[in-house]
Amino acid sequence: MMAGSLLSLALRNIVRQRARSLATLTAITIGVAGLILASGFVQDIFIQLGEAIIHSQTGHIQITRQGYSEGKNRAPEQYLIENPDRLKSAIMEAAPGIDTAMARLGFRGLLNNGRRDLGIIGEGVEPDAEAQMGTYLHFVAGRALKNSDQDGIVVGQGVARALGLKVGDRITLVMTLAEGAVNTLDFELVGIFQSFSKDFDARAVRIPLAAAKSLMDTPAAHLIVVMLEHTEDTAATAAALKQGFSGAGLEITTWNELSDFYEKTVDLYDRQFGVLRLIILLMVLLSVVNSVNMTLFERTREFGTMLALGDRSRTIFKLIMIESLCLGLFGATLGMAVGCGAALGISAIGIPMPPPPNANLGYTALIRIVPLEIAAAGMIGFIATLLATALPARRAARLEIVEALRHGV
Known part of the structure:
Protein backbone atom coordinates (compact mmCIF):
# COMPACT_ATOMS: atom_id res chain seq x y z
CA MET A 1 0.00 0.00 0.00
CA MET A 2 1.37 3.42 -0.99
CA ALA A 3 2.27 6.03 1.64
CA GLY A 4 -0.48 8.38 0.35
CA SER A 5 -3.08 5.63 0.64
CA LEU A 6 -1.90 4.75 4.15
CA LEU A 7 -2.16 8.41 5.22
CA SER A 8 -5.66 8.72 3.77
CA LEU A 9 -6.75 5.49 5.47
CA ALA A 10 -5.15 6.59 8.76
CA LEU A 11 -7.05 9.88 8.71
CA ARG A 12 -10.34 8.08 8.00
CA ASN A 13 -9.65 5.69 10.88
CA ILE A 14 -9.02 8.64 13.23
CA VAL A 15 -12.35 10.20 12.26
CA ARG A 16 -14.12 6.84 12.48
CA GLN A 17 -12.83 6.18 16.00
CA ARG A 18 -14.05 9.54 17.31
CA ALA A 19 -14.28 8.69 21.01
CA ARG A 20 -10.86 7.05 21.24
CA SER A 21 -9.22 9.70 19.07
CA LEU A 22 -10.73 12.46 21.20
CA ALA A 23 -9.48 10.80 24.40
CA THR A 24 -5.96 10.54 22.97
CA LEU A 25 -6.01 14.12 21.71
CA THR A 26 -7.23 15.34 25.11
CA ALA A 27 -4.40 13.57 26.95
CA ILE A 28 -1.77 14.97 24.61
CA THR A 29 -3.26 18.47 24.67
CA ILE A 30 -3.45 18.62 28.46
CA GLY A 31 0.10 17.31 28.82
CA VAL A 32 1.58 19.80 26.33
CA ALA A 33 -0.40 22.72 27.73
CA GLY A 34 0.63 21.75 31.27
CA LEU A 35 4.30 21.75 30.27
CA ILE A 36 3.97 25.18 28.65
CA LEU A 37 2.28 26.67 31.72
CA ALA A 38 4.78 25.10 34.12
CA SER A 39 7.82 26.18 32.09
CA GLY A 40 6.41 29.70 31.63
CA PHE A 41 5.80 30.00 35.37
CA VAL A 42 9.33 28.85 36.21
CA GLN A 43 10.84 31.21 33.62
CA ASP A 44 8.92 34.08 35.19
CA ILE A 45 10.36 33.19 38.61
CA PHE A 46 13.87 33.30 37.12
CA ILE A 47 13.27 36.62 35.36
CA GLN A 48 11.58 38.40 38.27
CA LEU A 49 14.09 37.14 40.82
CA GLY A 50 16.97 38.18 38.56
CA GLU A 51 15.51 41.65 37.98
CA ALA A 52 14.93 42.07 41.72
CA ILE A 53 18.59 41.29 42.43
CA ILE A 54 19.81 43.54 39.61
CA HIS A 55 17.67 46.55 40.51
CA SER A 56 18.02 46.36 44.28
CA GLN A 57 21.61 45.25 44.80
CA THR A 58 24.09 44.29 42.12
CA GLY A 59 23.28 46.05 38.85
CA HIS A 60 23.94 44.09 35.66
CA ILE A 61 27.74 44.15 35.88
CA GLN A 62 30.21 45.19 38.58
CA ILE A 63 33.77 46.31 37.86
CA THR A 64 36.33 46.18 40.67
CA ARG A 65 40.06 45.95 41.19
CA GLN A 66 41.50 42.47 40.68
CA GLY A 249 43.94 44.93 36.57
CA LEU A 250 40.16 44.97 36.73
CA GLU A 251 37.67 42.24 37.61
CA ILE A 252 34.41 42.21 35.65
CA THR A 253 31.59 40.20 37.21
CA THR A 254 28.00 39.69 36.03
CA TRP A 255 24.99 39.89 38.33
CA ASN A 256 24.29 36.13 38.34
CA GLU A 257 27.90 35.41 39.28
CA LEU A 258 27.51 37.79 42.20
CA SER A 259 24.34 36.13 43.50
CA ASP A 260 24.85 32.66 44.90
CA PHE A 261 21.21 32.64 46.01
CA TYR A 262 20.01 33.11 42.42
CA GLU A 263 22.23 30.32 41.07
CA LYS A 264 21.00 27.90 43.75
CA THR A 265 17.37 28.87 43.11
CA VAL A 266 17.74 28.29 39.37
CA ASP A 267 19.38 24.93 39.99
CA LEU A 268 16.60 23.90 42.41
CA TYR A 269 13.78 24.86 40.04
CA ASP A 270 15.52 23.27 37.07
CA ARG A 271 15.63 19.96 38.93
CA GLN A 272 12.01 20.28 40.04
CA PHE A 273 10.86 21.13 36.52
CA GLY A 274 12.83 18.18 35.16
CA VAL A 275 10.85 15.89 37.47
CA LEU A 276 7.62 17.60 36.41
CA ARG A 277 8.47 17.02 32.75
CA LEU A 278 9.07 13.34 33.47
CA ILE A 279 5.74 13.04 35.33
CA ILE A 280 3.81 14.68 32.49
CA LEU A 281 5.62 12.51 29.94
CA LEU A 282 4.59 9.39 31.89
CA MET A 283 1.00 10.64 32.18
CA VAL A 284 0.79 11.17 28.42
CA LEU A 285 2.41 7.79 27.77
CA LEU A 286 0.00 5.94 30.06
CA SER A 287 -3.07 7.77 28.73
CA VAL A 288 -2.12 7.18 25.11
CA VAL A 289 -1.14 3.54 25.75
CA ASN A 290 -4.51 2.87 27.35
CA SER A 291 -6.42 4.58 24.53
CA VAL A 292 -4.39 2.87 21.80
CA ASN A 293 -4.70 -0.55 23.40
CA MET A 294 -8.47 -0.22 23.64
CA THR A 295 -8.68 0.99 20.05
CA LEU A 296 -6.53 -1.85 18.71
CA PHE A 297 -8.44 -4.40 20.78
CA GLU A 298 -11.70 -3.27 19.18
CA ARG A 299 -10.10 -3.40 15.70
CA THR A 300 -8.56 -6.87 15.97
CA ARG A 301 -10.93 -8.41 13.40
CA GLU A 302 -10.26 -5.44 11.08
CA PHE A 303 -6.54 -6.19 11.16
CA GLY A 304 -7.22 -9.89 10.63
CA THR A 305 -9.26 -9.03 7.54
CA MET A 306 -6.43 -6.87 6.20
CA LEU A 307 -3.96 -9.71 6.69
CA ALA A 308 -6.34 -12.17 5.03
CA LEU A 309 -6.64 -9.85 2.02
CA GLY A 310 -2.87 -9.86 1.56
CA ASP A 311 -1.63 -6.87 3.50
CA ARG A 312 1.65 -7.51 5.24
CA SER A 313 2.34 -7.13 8.94
CA ARG A 314 4.54 -4.12 8.35
CA THR A 315 1.67 -2.40 6.52
CA ILE A 316 -0.52 -2.72 9.62
CA PHE A 317 2.34 -1.47 11.79
CA LYS A 318 2.87 1.51 9.49
CA LEU A 319 -0.86 2.27 9.43
CA ILE A 320 -1.12 2.33 13.22
CA MET A 321 2.03 4.43 13.55
CA ILE A 322 0.79 6.93 10.94
CA GLU A 323 -2.48 7.23 12.88
CA SER A 324 -0.45 7.85 16.03
CA LEU A 325 1.79 10.33 14.22
CA CYS A 326 -1.25 12.31 13.05
CA LEU A 327 -2.81 12.24 16.53
CA GLY A 328 0.50 13.28 18.07
CA LEU A 329 0.90 16.13 15.61
CA PHE A 330 -2.68 17.34 16.05
CA GLY A 331 -2.52 16.97 19.83
CA ALA A 332 0.83 18.74 20.15
CA THR A 333 -0.32 21.62 17.95
CA LEU A 334 -3.59 21.94 19.85
CA GLY A 335 -1.73 21.70 23.17
CA MET A 336 0.65 24.49 22.16
CA ALA A 337 -2.27 26.69 21.13
CA VAL A 338 -4.20 25.96 24.35
CA GLY A 339 -1.06 26.46 26.46
CA CYS A 340 -0.25 29.82 24.87
CA GLY A 341 -3.87 30.97 25.17
CA ALA A 342 -4.03 29.95 28.82
CA ALA A 343 -0.68 31.64 29.49
CA LEU A 344 -1.90 34.91 28.01
CA GLY A 345 -5.16 34.72 29.95
CA ILE A 346 -3.47 33.95 33.27
CA SER A 347 -0.84 36.64 32.73
CA ALA A 348 -3.55 39.21 32.05
CA ILE A 349 -4.94 38.49 35.53
CA GLY A 350 -1.65 37.73 37.32
CA ILE A 351 -0.90 35.23 40.06
CA PRO A 352 -0.39 36.79 43.52
CA MET A 353 2.62 35.10 45.09
CA PRO A 354 3.87 35.13 48.68
CA PRO A 355 7.46 36.21 49.41
CA PRO A 356 10.03 33.59 48.34
CA PRO A 357 12.23 32.00 51.04
CA ASN A 358 14.42 34.59 52.80
CA ALA A 359 12.51 37.39 51.09
CA ASN A 360 10.40 40.31 52.24
CA LEU A 361 8.16 41.10 49.33
CA GLY A 362 5.54 39.11 47.50
CA TYR A 363 5.03 39.64 43.80
CA THR A 364 2.62 39.03 40.92
CA ALA A 365 3.70 36.07 38.82
CA LEU A 366 3.07 35.73 35.09
CA ILE A 367 3.25 32.86 32.62
CA ARG A 368 6.05 33.68 30.20
CA ILE A 369 5.69 32.56 26.59
CA VAL A 370 9.11 31.17 25.69
CA PRO A 371 9.27 29.88 22.08
CA LEU A 372 11.95 27.28 22.83
CA GLU A 373 9.98 25.88 25.79
CA ILE A 374 6.79 25.79 23.72
CA ALA A 375 8.56 23.85 20.96
CA ALA A 376 10.05 21.48 23.56
CA ALA A 377 6.63 20.86 25.12
CA GLY A 378 5.09 20.09 21.72
CA MET A 379 7.98 17.75 20.88
CA ILE A 380 7.59 15.91 24.20
CA GLY A 381 3.87 15.38 23.55
CA PHE A 382 4.53 14.21 19.99
CA ILE A 383 7.35 11.81 20.91
CA ALA A 384 5.39 10.45 23.89
CA THR A 385 2.53 9.57 21.56
CA LEU A 386 4.80 7.68 19.16
CA LEU A 387 6.54 5.84 22.00
CA ALA A 388 3.21 4.87 23.56
CA THR A 389 1.99 3.43 20.25
CA ALA A 390 5.06 1.50 19.15
CA LEU A 391 4.61 -1.61 21.33
CA PRO A 392 0.83 -2.03 20.82
CA ALA A 393 1.31 -1.51 17.07
CA ARG A 394 3.99 -4.19 17.01
CA ARG A 395 1.68 -6.64 18.79
CA ALA A 396 -1.16 -5.86 16.39
CA ALA A 397 1.11 -6.45 13.40
CA ARG A 398 2.03 -9.93 14.70
CA LEU A 399 -1.55 -11.17 15.02
CA GLU A 400 -2.36 -14.61 13.62
CA ILE A 401 -4.96 -14.30 10.85
CA VAL A 402 -7.27 -17.03 12.16
CA GLU A 403 -7.19 -15.82 15.75
CA ALA A 404 -7.76 -12.24 14.66
CA LEU A 405 -10.78 -13.17 12.50
CA ARG A 406 -12.30 -15.23 15.34
CA HIS A 407 -11.85 -12.38 17.82
CA GLY A 408 -15.13 -11.45 19.50
CA VAL A 409 -17.04 -14.37 17.94
Whole structure:
Protein backbone atom coordinates (compact mmCIF):
# COMPACT_ATOMS: atom_id res chain seq x y z
CA MET A 1 0.00 0.00 0.00
CA MET A 2 1.37 3.42 -0.99
CA ALA A 3 2.27 6.03 1.64
CA GLY A 4 -0.48 8.38 0.35
CA SER A 5 -3.08 5.63 0.64
CA LEU A 6 -1.90 4.75 4.15
CA LEU A 7 -2.16 8.41 5.22
CA SER A 8 -5.66 8.72 3.77
CA LEU A 9 -6.75 5.49 5.47
CA ALA A 10 -5.15 6.59 8.76
CA LEU A 11 -7.05 9.88 8.71
CA ARG A 12 -10.34 8.08 8.00
CA ASN A 13 -9.65 5.69 10.88
CA ILE A 14 -9.02 8.64 13.23
CA VAL A 15 -12.35 10.20 12.26
CA ARG A 16 -14.12 6.84 12.48
CA GLN A 17 -12.83 6.18 16.00
CA ARG A 18 -14.05 9.54 17.31
CA ALA A 19 -14.28 8.69 21.01
CA ARG A 20 -10.86 7.05 21.24
CA SER A 21 -9.22 9.70 19.07
CA LEU A 22 -10.73 12.46 21.20
CA ALA A 23 -9.48 10.80 24.40
CA THR A 24 -5.96 10.54 22.97
CA LEU A 25 -6.01 14.12 21.71
CA THR A 26 -7.23 15.34 25.11
CA ALA A 27 -4.40 13.57 26.95
CA ILE A 28 -1.77 14.97 24.61
CA THR A 29 -3.26 18.47 24.67
CA ILE A 30 -3.45 18.62 28.46
CA GLY A 31 0.10 17.31 28.82
CA VAL A 32 1.58 19.80 26.33
CA ALA A 33 -0.40 22.72 27.73
CA GLY A 34 0.63 21.75 31.27
CA LEU A 35 4.30 21.75 30.27
CA ILE A 36 3.97 25.18 28.65
CA LEU A 37 2.28 26.67 31.72
CA ALA A 38 4.78 25.10 34.12
CA SER A 39 7.82 26.18 32.09
CA GLY A 40 6.41 29.70 31.63
CA PHE A 41 5.80 30.00 35.37
CA VAL A 42 9.33 28.85 36.21
CA GLN A 43 10.84 31.21 33.62
CA ASP A 44 8.92 34.08 35.19
CA ILE A 45 10.36 33.19 38.61
CA PHE A 46 13.87 33.30 37.12
CA ILE A 47 13.27 36.62 35.36
CA GLN A 48 11.58 38.40 38.27
CA LEU A 49 14.09 37.14 40.82
CA GLY A 50 16.97 38.18 38.56
CA GLU A 51 15.51 41.65 37.98
CA ALA A 52 14.93 42.07 41.72
CA ILE A 53 18.59 41.29 42.43
CA ILE A 54 19.81 43.54 39.61
CA HIS A 55 17.67 46.55 40.51
CA SER A 56 18.02 46.36 44.28
CA GLN A 57 21.61 45.25 44.80
CA THR A 58 24.09 44.29 42.12
CA GLY A 59 23.28 46.05 38.85
CA HIS A 60 23.94 44.09 35.66
CA ILE A 61 27.74 44.15 35.88
CA GLN A 62 30.21 45.19 38.58
CA ILE A 63 33.77 46.31 37.86
CA THR A 64 36.33 46.18 40.67
CA ARG A 65 40.06 45.95 41.19
CA GLN A 66 41.50 42.47 40.68
CA GLY A 67 41.15 40.45 43.89
CA TYR A 68 38.47 42.63 45.47
CA SER A 69 35.95 39.80 45.81
CA GLU A 70 38.39 37.77 47.93
CA GLY A 71 40.03 40.62 49.83
CA LYS A 72 37.18 43.06 50.50
CA ASN A 73 36.49 41.67 53.96
CA ARG A 74 40.15 41.63 55.06
CA ALA A 75 41.60 44.80 53.56
CA PRO A 76 39.10 46.67 51.33
CA GLU A 77 41.31 49.79 51.31
CA GLN A 78 43.82 47.89 49.15
CA TYR A 79 41.33 47.50 46.30
CA LEU A 80 40.20 51.07 45.67
CA ILE A 81 39.63 52.44 42.16
CA GLU A 82 41.56 55.71 42.32
CA ASN A 83 39.81 57.64 39.56
CA PRO A 84 36.25 56.26 39.30
CA ASP A 85 34.91 59.12 37.14
CA ARG A 86 37.48 58.50 34.42
CA LEU A 87 36.76 54.77 34.50
CA LYS A 88 33.02 55.40 34.23
CA SER A 89 33.56 57.49 31.09
CA ALA A 90 35.71 54.75 29.57
CA ILE A 91 33.08 52.11 30.39
CA MET A 92 30.29 54.08 28.70
CA GLU A 93 32.33 54.09 25.47
CA ALA A 94 33.56 50.49 25.70
CA ALA A 95 30.40 48.64 24.63
CA PRO A 96 26.96 49.40 23.16
CA GLY A 97 23.79 48.97 25.17
CA ILE A 98 25.13 50.45 28.44
CA ASP A 99 22.54 52.69 30.08
CA THR A 100 24.60 54.12 32.93
CA ALA A 101 27.62 53.50 35.14
CA MET A 102 27.80 54.57 38.78
CA ALA A 103 30.40 54.37 41.52
CA ARG A 104 29.97 52.82 44.96
CA LEU A 105 32.19 52.94 48.03
CA GLY A 106 31.61 50.15 50.51
CA PHE A 107 32.24 50.30 54.25
CA ARG A 108 31.50 48.53 57.51
CA GLY A 109 30.83 50.26 60.79
CA LEU A 110 28.43 50.90 63.65
CA LEU A 111 25.16 52.80 63.50
CA ASN A 112 24.25 54.53 66.75
CA ASN A 113 20.84 55.94 67.67
CA GLY A 114 22.01 57.50 70.94
CA ARG A 115 21.13 54.44 72.98
CA ARG A 116 22.67 51.42 71.28
CA ASP A 117 24.85 50.38 68.36
CA LEU A 118 24.25 48.04 65.42
CA GLY A 119 26.88 46.63 63.08
CA ILE A 120 26.03 47.53 59.49
CA ILE A 121 27.31 47.01 55.96
CA GLY A 122 27.05 50.31 54.13
CA GLU A 123 27.57 51.81 50.70
CA GLY A 124 28.20 55.29 49.49
CA VAL A 125 26.14 55.71 46.33
CA GLU A 126 25.29 58.27 43.67
CA PRO A 127 21.71 58.97 44.83
CA ASP A 128 19.93 60.03 41.65
CA ALA A 129 21.50 57.27 39.56
CA GLU A 130 20.75 54.66 42.22
CA ALA A 131 17.15 55.85 42.56
CA GLN A 132 16.70 55.30 38.83
CA MET A 133 18.25 51.84 39.10
CA GLY A 134 16.55 50.74 42.33
CA THR A 135 13.12 50.02 40.95
CA TYR A 136 12.82 46.93 43.18
CA LEU A 137 13.54 48.87 46.39
CA HIS A 138 10.26 49.58 48.13
CA PHE A 139 10.34 52.45 50.59
CA VAL A 140 8.04 51.61 53.48
CA ALA A 141 8.68 55.04 55.00
CA GLY A 142 10.21 58.23 53.68
CA ARG A 143 11.91 58.40 50.30
CA ALA A 144 15.03 57.53 48.37
CA LEU A 145 18.23 59.53 48.64
CA LYS A 146 18.71 62.57 46.41
CA ASN A 147 21.91 64.25 45.27
CA SER A 148 20.93 67.24 47.41
CA ASP A 149 20.95 65.10 50.59
CA GLN A 150 24.37 65.96 51.99
CA ASP A 151 23.67 64.27 55.33
CA GLY A 152 20.80 61.99 54.34
CA ILE A 153 20.81 58.25 55.00
CA VAL A 154 18.49 55.38 54.09
CA VAL A 155 18.44 52.06 55.94
CA GLY A 156 16.93 48.61 55.46
CA GLN A 157 13.74 47.75 57.29
CA GLY A 158 15.61 45.29 59.51
CA VAL A 159 18.07 48.00 60.59
CA ALA A 160 15.22 50.39 61.40
CA ARG A 161 13.46 47.75 63.50
CA ALA A 162 16.62 46.77 65.37
CA LEU A 163 17.33 50.38 66.40
CA GLY A 164 13.73 51.60 66.62
CA LEU A 165 14.29 54.24 63.94
CA LYS A 166 11.78 56.41 62.15
CA VAL A 167 12.11 58.95 59.36
CA GLY A 168 13.57 62.23 60.63
CA ASP A 169 15.70 60.65 63.38
CA ARG A 170 19.33 61.75 63.75
CA ILE A 171 21.78 58.85 63.81
CA THR A 172 25.55 58.56 63.96
CA LEU A 173 27.69 56.40 61.75
CA VAL A 174 30.99 55.28 63.27
CA MET A 175 33.78 53.49 61.43
CA THR A 176 37.44 52.69 61.97
CA LEU A 177 39.92 53.43 59.19
CA ALA A 178 42.77 51.12 58.25
CA GLU A 179 45.24 53.44 60.00
CA GLY A 180 43.32 53.03 63.27
CA ALA A 181 41.57 56.41 63.26
CA VAL A 182 37.87 56.51 64.13
CA ASN A 183 35.62 58.68 61.96
CA THR A 184 32.04 59.64 62.74
CA LEU A 185 29.34 61.50 60.84
CA ASP A 186 25.81 62.45 61.83
CA PHE A 187 22.97 61.76 59.41
CA GLU A 188 19.25 62.36 59.14
CA LEU A 189 17.17 59.30 58.28
CA VAL A 190 15.22 60.12 55.12
CA GLY A 191 13.97 56.66 54.12
CA ILE A 192 13.46 53.06 55.21
CA PHE A 193 13.54 50.55 52.36
CA GLN A 194 12.52 46.97 51.82
CA SER A 195 14.19 44.80 49.19
CA PHE A 196 13.55 41.19 48.23
CA SER A 197 16.14 39.95 50.80
CA LYS A 198 15.63 39.97 54.57
CA ASP A 199 19.35 39.42 55.16
CA PHE A 200 20.21 42.45 53.05
CA ASP A 201 17.65 44.67 54.80
CA ALA A 202 18.91 43.58 58.23
CA ARG A 203 22.34 45.22 57.69
CA ALA A 204 22.08 47.54 54.66
CA VAL A 205 22.73 51.27 54.93
CA ARG A 206 23.21 53.76 52.09
CA ILE A 207 24.58 57.27 52.21
CA PRO A 208 25.60 59.76 49.49
CA LEU A 209 28.93 58.92 47.84
CA ALA A 210 30.40 62.28 48.84
CA ALA A 211 29.61 61.57 52.51
CA ALA A 212 31.17 58.10 52.25
CA LYS A 213 34.34 59.57 50.74
CA SER A 214 34.52 62.07 53.57
CA LEU A 215 33.89 59.36 56.17
CA MET A 216 36.61 57.12 54.72
CA ASP A 217 38.93 59.99 53.83
CA THR A 218 39.39 58.92 50.20
CA PRO A 219 38.42 60.21 46.72
CA ALA A 220 38.30 56.64 45.38
CA ALA A 221 35.55 54.01 45.03
CA HIS A 222 35.44 50.27 45.44
CA LEU A 223 33.36 49.37 42.42
CA ILE A 224 31.58 50.62 39.34
CA VAL A 225 28.05 49.36 38.79
CA VAL A 226 27.00 49.07 35.14
CA MET A 227 23.34 49.13 34.15
CA LEU A 228 22.31 47.89 30.71
CA GLU A 229 19.33 48.65 28.52
CA HIS A 230 18.50 44.93 28.26
CA THR A 231 19.34 42.22 30.79
CA GLU A 232 19.76 39.59 28.06
CA ASP A 233 22.82 41.54 26.79
CA THR A 234 24.70 40.98 30.06
CA ALA A 235 26.99 38.17 28.91
CA ALA A 236 27.90 39.87 25.61
CA THR A 237 28.56 43.23 27.28
CA ALA A 238 30.67 41.61 30.02
CA ALA A 239 32.74 39.87 27.35
CA ALA A 240 33.25 43.17 25.49
CA LEU A 241 34.29 44.92 28.71
CA LYS A 242 36.74 42.13 29.58
CA GLN A 243 38.30 42.45 26.15
CA GLY A 244 38.40 46.26 26.31
CA PHE A 245 39.95 46.38 29.79
CA SER A 246 42.22 43.36 29.56
CA GLY A 247 45.50 44.02 31.33
CA ALA A 248 44.04 46.91 33.34
CA GLY A 249 43.94 44.93 36.57
CA LEU A 250 40.16 44.97 36.73
CA GLU A 251 37.67 42.24 37.61
CA ILE A 252 34.41 42.21 35.65
CA THR A 253 31.59 40.20 37.21
CA THR A 254 28.00 39.69 36.03
CA TRP A 255 24.99 39.89 38.33
CA ASN A 256 24.29 36.13 38.34
CA GLU A 257 27.90 35.41 39.28
CA LEU A 258 27.51 37.79 42.20
CA SER A 259 24.34 36.13 43.50
CA ASP A 260 24.85 32.66 44.90
CA PHE A 261 21.21 32.64 46.01
CA TYR A 262 20.01 33.11 42.42
CA GLU A 263 22.23 30.32 41.07
CA LYS A 264 21.00 27.90 43.75
CA THR A 265 17.37 28.87 43.11
CA VAL A 266 17.74 28.29 39.37
CA ASP A 267 19.38 24.93 39.99
CA LEU A 268 16.60 23.90 42.41
CA TYR A 269 13.78 24.86 40.04
CA ASP A 270 15.52 23.27 37.07
CA ARG A 271 15.63 19.96 38.93
CA GLN A 272 12.01 20.28 40.04
CA PHE A 273 10.86 21.13 36.52
CA GLY A 274 12.83 18.18 35.16
CA VAL A 275 10.85 15.89 37.47
CA LEU A 276 7.62 17.60 36.41
CA ARG A 277 8.47 17.02 32.75
CA LEU A 278 9.07 13.34 33.47
CA ILE A 279 5.74 13.04 35.33
CA ILE A 280 3.81 14.68 32.49
CA LEU A 281 5.62 12.51 29.94
CA LEU A 282 4.59 9.39 31.89
CA MET A 283 1.00 10.64 32.18
CA VAL A 284 0.79 11.17 28.42
CA LEU A 285 2.41 7.79 27.77
CA LEU A 286 0.00 5.94 30.06
CA SER A 287 -3.07 7.77 28.73
CA VAL A 288 -2.12 7.18 25.11
CA VAL A 289 -1.14 3.54 25.75
CA ASN A 290 -4.51 2.87 27.35
CA SER A 291 -6.42 4.58 24.53
CA VAL A 292 -4.39 2.87 21.80
CA ASN A 293 -4.70 -0.55 23.40
CA MET A 294 -8.47 -0.22 23.64
CA THR A 295 -8.68 0.99 20.05
CA LEU A 296 -6.53 -1.85 18.71
CA PHE A 297 -8.44 -4.40 20.78
CA GLU A 298 -11.70 -3.27 19.18
CA ARG A 299 -10.10 -3.40 15.70
CA THR A 300 -8.56 -6.87 15.97
CA ARG A 301 -10.93 -8.41 13.40
CA GLU A 302 -10.26 -5.44 11.08
CA PHE A 303 -6.54 -6.19 11.16
CA GLY A 304 -7.22 -9.89 10.63
CA THR A 305 -9.26 -9.03 7.54
CA MET A 306 -6.43 -6.87 6.20
CA LEU A 307 -3.96 -9.71 6.69
CA ALA A 308 -6.34 -12.17 5.03
CA LEU A 309 -6.64 -9.85 2.02
CA GLY A 310 -2.87 -9.86 1.56
CA ASP A 311 -1.63 -6.87 3.50
CA ARG A 312 1.65 -7.51 5.24
CA SER A 313 2.34 -7.13 8.94
CA ARG A 314 4.54 -4.12 8.35
CA THR A 315 1.67 -2.40 6.52
CA ILE A 316 -0.52 -2.72 9.62
CA PHE A 317 2.34 -1.47 11.79
CA LYS A 318 2.87 1.51 9.49
CA LEU A 319 -0.86 2.27 9.43
CA ILE A 320 -1.12 2.33 13.22
CA MET A 321 2.03 4.43 13.55
CA ILE A 322 0.79 6.93 10.94
CA GLU A 323 -2.48 7.23 12.88
CA SER A 324 -0.45 7.85 16.03
CA LEU A 325 1.79 10.33 14.22
CA CYS A 326 -1.25 12.31 13.05
CA LEU A 327 -2.81 12.24 16.53
CA GLY A 328 0.50 13.28 18.07
CA LEU A 329 0.90 16.13 15.61
CA PHE A 330 -2.68 17.34 16.05
CA GLY A 331 -2.52 16.97 19.83
CA ALA A 332 0.83 18.74 20.15
CA THR A 333 -0.32 21.62 17.95
CA LEU A 334 -3.59 21.94 19.85
CA GLY A 335 -1.73 21.70 23.17
CA MET A 336 0.65 24.49 22.16
CA ALA A 337 -2.27 26.69 21.13
CA VAL A 338 -4.20 25.96 24.35
CA GLY A 339 -1.06 26.46 26.46
CA CYS A 340 -0.25 29.82 24.87
CA GLY A 341 -3.87 30.97 25.17
CA ALA A 342 -4.03 29.95 28.82
CA ALA A 343 -0.68 31.64 29.49
CA LEU A 344 -1.90 34.91 28.01
CA GLY A 345 -5.16 34.72 29.95
CA ILE A 346 -3.47 33.95 33.27
CA SER A 347 -0.84 36.64 32.73
CA ALA A 348 -3.55 39.21 32.05
CA ILE A 349 -4.94 38.49 35.53
CA GLY A 350 -1.65 37.73 37.32
CA ILE A 351 -0.90 35.23 40.06
CA PRO A 352 -0.39 36.79 43.52
CA MET A 353 2.62 35.10 45.09
CA PRO A 354 3.87 35.13 48.68
CA PRO A 355 7.46 36.21 49.41
CA PRO A 356 10.03 33.59 48.34
CA PRO A 357 12.23 32.00 51.04
CA ASN A 358 14.42 34.59 52.80
CA ALA A 359 12.51 37.39 51.09
CA ASN A 360 10.40 40.31 52.24
CA LEU A 361 8.16 41.10 49.33
CA GLY A 362 5.54 39.11 47.50
CA TYR A 363 5.03 39.64 43.80
CA THR A 364 2.62 39.03 40.92
CA ALA A 365 3.70 36.07 38.82
CA LEU A 366 3.07 35.73 35.09
CA ILE A 367 3.25 32.86 32.62
CA ARG A 368 6.05 33.68 30.20
CA ILE A 369 5.69 32.56 26.59
CA VAL A 370 9.11 31.17 25.69
CA PRO A 371 9.27 29.88 22.08
CA LEU A 372 11.95 27.28 22.83
CA GLU A 373 9.98 25.88 25.79
CA ILE A 374 6.79 25.79 23.72
CA ALA A 375 8.56 23.85 20.96
CA ALA A 376 10.05 21.48 23.56
CA ALA A 377 6.63 20.86 25.12
CA GLY A 378 5.09 20.09 21.72
CA MET A 379 7.98 17.75 20.88
CA ILE A 380 7.59 15.91 24.20
CA GLY A 381 3.87 15.38 23.55
CA PHE A 382 4.53 14.21 19.99
CA ILE A 383 7.35 11.81 20.91
CA ALA A 384 5.39 10.45 23.89
CA THR A 385 2.53 9.57 21.56
CA LEU A 386 4.80 7.68 19.16
CA LEU A 387 6.54 5.84 22.00
CA ALA A 388 3.21 4.87 23.56
CA THR A 389 1.99 3.43 20.25
CA ALA A 390 5.06 1.50 19.15
CA LEU A 391 4.61 -1.61 21.33
CA PRO A 392 0.83 -2.03 20.82
CA ALA A 393 1.31 -1.51 17.07
CA ARG A 394 3.99 -4.19 17.01
CA ARG A 395 1.68 -6.64 18.79
CA ALA A 396 -1.16 -5.86 16.39
CA ALA A 397 1.11 -6.45 13.40
CA ARG A 398 2.03 -9.93 14.70
CA LEU A 399 -1.55 -11.17 15.02
CA GLU A 400 -2.36 -14.61 13.62
CA ILE A 401 -4.96 -14.30 10.85
CA VAL A 402 -7.27 -17.03 12.16
CA GLU A 403 -7.19 -15.82 15.75
CA ALA A 404 -7.76 -12.24 14.66
CA LEU A 405 -10.78 -13.17 12.50
CA ARG A 406 -12.30 -15.23 15.34
CA HIS A 407 -11.85 -12.38 17.82
CA GLY A 408 -15.13 -11.45 19.50
CA VAL A 409 -17.04 -14.37 17.94
